[in-house]
Amino acid sequence: MDMLYLLLRQTMYFSIPLLIVALGGMFSERSGVTNIALEGIMVMGGFTGIYFINQMQSQMSGQWLLVLAIFIAMAGGLLLSLPHAYASVNLKADQVISGTALNMFAPAFVIYIARMIQPSGIANVSFKNTFFIHEVPVLCDIPVIGDILFKNTYITTFLGFFILIVSAIVLYKTRFGMRLRACGEHPHAADSVGINVYKMRYIGVMISGVLAGLGGLVLTVPISTEFKGAVNGYGFLALAVLIFGQWKPMRILWASLFFGFMQTISAAYSAIPFLLNLNIPSEFFKMTPYIATLIVLAFSSKSSKAPKAVGQPYDQGAR
Amino acid sequence: MDYIIEMLNIRKEFPGIVANDDITLRIKKTEIHALLGENGAGKSTLMSILFGLYKPEAGVIKLRGKEINISDPKTASHLGIGMVHQHFKLVEDFTVLENIILGAETVKNGFLKMDEAKKKVMELSNRYKLYIDPDAKVSNITVGMQQRVEILKMLYRENEILIFDEPTAVLTPQEIDELMDIMKELSKEGKSLIFITHKLEEIKKVADRVTVLRRGKCIGTYNVEDVTKESLSEMMVGRKVQFTVDKKDITPGETIFEVKNLSMKTKGSTKNTLNKISFKVRKNEIVCIAGIDGNGQSELVYALTGIRHFDEGQILVHGEDWTKKSIRYRNSHGMSHIPEDRHKYGLILEYSMAYNLILQTYFTDRFQKRGFLKNDSIHEYADGLIKKYDIRSGQGAQTVTRSMSGGNQQKVILAREIDKDPSIMIAVQPARGLDVGATEFIHKKLVEQRESGKAVLLISLELEEIMNLSDRILVIYEGELVGDLDPKKTTIQELGLYMAGAKRDEVKA
Ligand SMILES: Nc1ncnc2c1ncn2[C@@H]1O[C@H](COP(=O)(O)OP(=O)(O)OP(=O)(O)O)[C@@H](O)[C@H]1O
Ligand SMILES: [Mg+2]
Numbered sequence: 001m002d003m004l005y006l007l008l009r010q011t012m013y014f015s016i017p018l019l020i021v022a023l024g025g026m027f028s029e030r031s032g033v034t035n036i037a038l039e040g041i042m043v044m045g046g047f048t049g050i051y052f053i054n055q056m057q058s059q060m061s062g063q064w065l066l067v068l069a070i071f072i073a074m075a076g077g078l079l080l081s082l083p084h085a086y087a088s089v090n091l092k093a094d095q096v097i098s099g100t101a102l103n104m105f106a107p108a109f110v111i112y113i114a115r116m117i118q119p120s121g122i123a124n125v126s127f128k129n130t131f132f133i134h135e136v137p138v139l140c141d142i143p144v145i146g147d148i149l150f151k152n153t154y155i156t157t158f159l160g161f162f163i164l165i166v167s168a169i170v171l172y173k174t175r176f177g178m179r180l181r182a183c184g185e186h187p188h189a190a191d192s193v194g195i196n197v198y199k200m201r202y203i204g205v206m207i208s209g210v211l212a213g214l215g216g217l218v219l220t221v222p223i224s225t226e227f228k229g230a231v232n233g234y235g236f237l238a239l240a241v242l243i244f245g246q247w248k249p250m251r252i253l254w255a256s257l258f259f260g261f262m263q264t265i266s267a268a269y270s271a272i273p274f275l276l277n278l279n280i281p282s283e284f285f286k287m288t289p290y291i292a293t294l295i296v297l298a299f300s301s302k303s304s305k306a307p308k309a310v311g312q313p314y315d316q317g318a319r
Numbered sequence: 320m321d322y323i324i325e326m327l328n329i330r331k332e333f334p335g336i337v338a339n340d341d342i343t344l345r346i347k348k349t350e351i352h353a354l355l356g357e358n359g360a361g362k363s364t365l366m367s368i369l370f371g372l373y374k375p376e377a378g379v380i381k382l383r384g385k386e387i388n389i390s391d392p393k394t395a396s397h398l399g400i401g402m403v404h405q406h407f408k409l410v411e412d413f414t415v416l417e418n419i420i421l422g423a424e425t426v427k428n429g430f431l432k433m434d435e436a437k438k439k440v441m442e443l444s445n446r447y448k449l450y451i452d453p454d455a456k457v458s459n460i461t462v463g464m465q466q467r468v469e470i471l472k473m474l475y476r477e478n479e480i481l482i483f484d485e486p487t488a489v490l491t492p493q494e495i496d497e498l499m500d501i502m503k504e505l506s507k508e509g510k511s512l513i514f515i516t517h518k519l520e521e522i523k524k525v526a527d528r529v530t531v532l533r534r535g536k537c538i539g540t541y542n543v544e545d546v547t548k549e550s551l552s553e554m555m556v557g558r559k560v561q562f563t564v565d566k567k568d569i570t571p572g573e574t575i576f577e578v579k580n581l582s583m584k585t586k587g588s589t590k591n592t593l594n595k596i597s598f599k600v601r602k603n604e605i606v607c608i609a610g611i612d613g614n615g616q617s618e619l620v621y622a623l624t625g626i627r628h629f630d631e632g633q634i635l636v637h638g639e640d641w642t643k644k645s646i647r648y649r650n651s652h653g654m655s656h657i658p659e660d661r662h663k664y665g666l667i668l669e670y671s672m673a674y675n676l677i678l679q680t681y682f683t684d685r686f687q688k689r690g691f692l693k694n695d696s697i698h699e700y701a702d703g704l705i706k707k708y709d710i711r712s713g714q715g716a717q718t719v720t721r722s723m724s725g726g727n728q729q730k731v732i733l734a735r736e737i738d739k740d741p742s743i744m745i746a747v748q749p750a751r752g753l754d755v756g757a758t759e760f761i762h763k764k765l766v767e768q769r770e771s772g773k774a775v776l777l778i779s780l781e782l783e784e785i786m787n788l789s790d791r792i793l794v795i796y797e798g799e800l801v802g803d804l805d806p807k808k809t810t811i812q813e814l815g816l817y818m819a820g821a822k823r824d825e826v827k828a
Contacts, residue, residue, distance in 0.1 A: 173430055173431060174426075174429050174430055174431060175424045175426045175429055175430075175431055176429060178417065178421065178424065178431060179421070179422075181410075181412075181413075182410050182413070182421055185410045185411065185412050185413070186408065186409070186410045186411070188408055189408035189409055189410050189418075189421075190410075190421070190422070191372075191391075191392060192370075192372070192392050192402075192404065192408045193392065193396070193408075193421050193422025193423070193472070194391065194392050194393030194396055194422045194423075195421070195422050305412075308411070308412070316372075
């Protein structure tokens with residue numbers, strides 16, 4: 001039983017960043033802008049957040065430091081998303097190209113900066129993990145759920161669920177959400193009822209920047225002690241989660257849990273006697289998340305319900 | 320005279336074309352003002368200017384005598400101007416209710432209050448007899464209902480000036496009558512209406528005054544009482560127009576197209592969408608399928624053209640079994656199809672007109688060599704068709720199809736399909752959105768096909784077109800053929816009884 005809880009907790013470490021980043025991607029794509037730059041934005045957010053911790057940890061530690069770092073990471077992500085918004089909305093550029101450009105730019109940029117500003121000239125930014133929560137009082141005594149969510153955890157886990165709930169409400173229950181969805185489905189219709197499509201798309205991309213930036217930090221904190229200028233394809237995995245999740249918040253949750261679990265198996269299979277005893281070569285376990293992505297996407301993309309106008313620059317003059 | 324809206328000396332250019340050239344349009348309060356003009360005359364453009372979608376290069380717009388600047392649709396809506404667009408602007412993935420309130424939502428602290436909005440919408444819906452299902456997704460409702468949604472959108476915003484851009488082109492005769500009543504009701508309540516249509520009877524029926532445009536210029540404004548259908552159409556196209564086509568008496572020859580016992584099941588229902596449909600179309604014959612919209616016509620055409628699979632039955636062309644043939648085979652072996660939905664099945668809107676004209680023939684040696692397109696031959700061919708079919712656009716063969724006027728888009732399809740010289744022509748509402756001149760032209764072309772020994776299958780909702788053109792009328796009702804009538808021996812009333820399912824015969828091929 002403990003084994004299982006361990007696995008599930010581990011799953012959370014992988015799933016929560018996927019959830020947050022995919023939700024960010026959802027806001028962008030629902031507004032009509034493909035955001036393939038999630039990977040690059042995560043790198044940027046991860047770097048700014050971790051560097052902030054690195055600089056501040058001599059003065060403070062614990063949850064407040066993490067909270068501040070979260071804001072910094074969000075700001076870093078937001079900053080990098082702006083050129084993408086500008087290129088896709090104002091310049092009506094091909095959104096895949098502008099996203100790819102950012103993905104190439106971000107890792108190179110953060111490594112360059114890290115080497116420049118760190119006294120030793122090394123690329124990796126290290127940090128002390130003082131954010132671990134051994135158990136949350138009272139809540140950790142809830143059977144099952146307490147063991148999974150409220151022991152050996154981070155505040156970022158709760159933040160992830162909070163963002164999920166807020167996202168679902170915003171998307172479906174508010175005027176903003178309805179207008180945002182209209183812009184991704186039929187921008188001409190939205191325009192004809194007086195909605196500013198450009199503005200909505202800007203906001204969509206900016207939200208994705210904030211959340212993806214946060215995701216970069218949330219991914220790094222529990223599983224590492226340094227930031228190496230990369231997020232190992234998590235941004236792209238988040239895109240897969242978004243597609244598998246059919247651009248809907250609740251489904252995105254399930255999708256990210258699924259992918260997070262696959263990731264856990266590949267990372268922790270050697271600790272699971274049952275899997276180890278199967279005598280399957282380790283490469284196989286390492287492959288599982290990627291194979292699962294391929295299979296799942298191949299099947300789910302058939303019934304894919306992407307926002308209709310996603311990826312198409314909006315031109316008011318055309319009809 | 321108190322005009323509610325005045326558009327004075329409006330000019331609007333697009334690359335290669337002056338869409339509006341010094342046009343003046345004055346609308347009186349509470350009148351129904353018709354706007355008439357051939358395809359591409361600039362009607363939609365003028366209305367888009369009034370609605371704030373385009374900015375004019377020159378000219379002044381006045382509202383109740385005061386000069387105004389309509390910079391975007393939002394401003395237009397604030398000023399009380401609403402528009403039903405020629406191609407509806409509805410979000411397919413949204414419900415009817417969401418579409419109506421979008422942009423004018425009732426909210427509390429940013430949160431939607433759908434219940435309140437629904438109450439208001441349903442009140443309007445009942446008051447104007449605009450029947451809708453508020454919770455249905457727009458992608459699942461009929462065009463007629465989509466239009467009612469568009470009208471409710473304007474009423475919900477309490478607009479005073481209502482623009483209808485070709486609202487009747489997509490409606491059934493019954494729905495058109497209903498719409499006319501609604502329009503009269505609205506004007507009685509003090510609203511001013513601008514009504515674009517190509518159907519002169521409709522203008523005679525509801526409009527008070529009419530303004531005629533031709534090639535971007537204003538020909539004049541007249542009281543509807545003072546003009547006849549003939550004079551209107553002459554002003555509009557610049558020549559006399561024949562409203563009925565001359566057909567020679569020919570006895571039909573051998574069977575070209577035959578359908579045997581075609582059935583198509585409906586998902587999740589025991590009743591078939593199409594049930595044991597059998598008929599023949601012979602050489603020198605125009606067979607017409609008449610029926611109220613939604614009785615299986617669309618599905619039948621999908622089945623015949625290969626767009627959708629069917630469960631039972633057979634299709635024969637010249638005795639050859641075509642049941643399992645691919646769409647390309649059908650296209651290149653003598654079947655032409657003028658589809659019902661020109662944007663969905665007829666055109667690639669982002670392509671140039673030239674490429675749309677060779678959509679089914681680009682792979683032939685005439686237009687390609689070792690996989691490379693021969694753009695010279697393509698353009699030469701396209702230019703020929705553009706001339707022959709009088710297709711008007713800003714930049715000729717290069718024009719992106721999306722930017723063309725609705726009627727001219729339709730002409731692109733007609734040109735492509737007729738020029739293939741098919742042995743069987745399947746035409747669904749071929750005159751939809753065409754001006755009287757172009758309608759006359761396409762009707763002539765269909766009769767020409769018939770006279771040159773081809774088979775024509777016409778699917779139409781317009782009784783006049785049906786009575787005018789067909790040699791034989793098959794009536795479809797709830798997916799079954801219920802009548803095989805001779806137009807010379809049938810009255811419109813009798814046809815109506817069949818279409819409503821009140822009368823039926825056994826129909827055999
Ligand atoms: N956005 C645009 N870009 C380029 N050309 C355009 C655009 N909109 C309209 N045009 C051109 O302006 C002309 C007038 O078009 P408009 O749509 O106003 O005609 P219309 O009178 O509404 O015709 P129809 O009866 O066929 O709908 C057409 O030749 C069309 O190709
Ligand atoms: Mg038009």
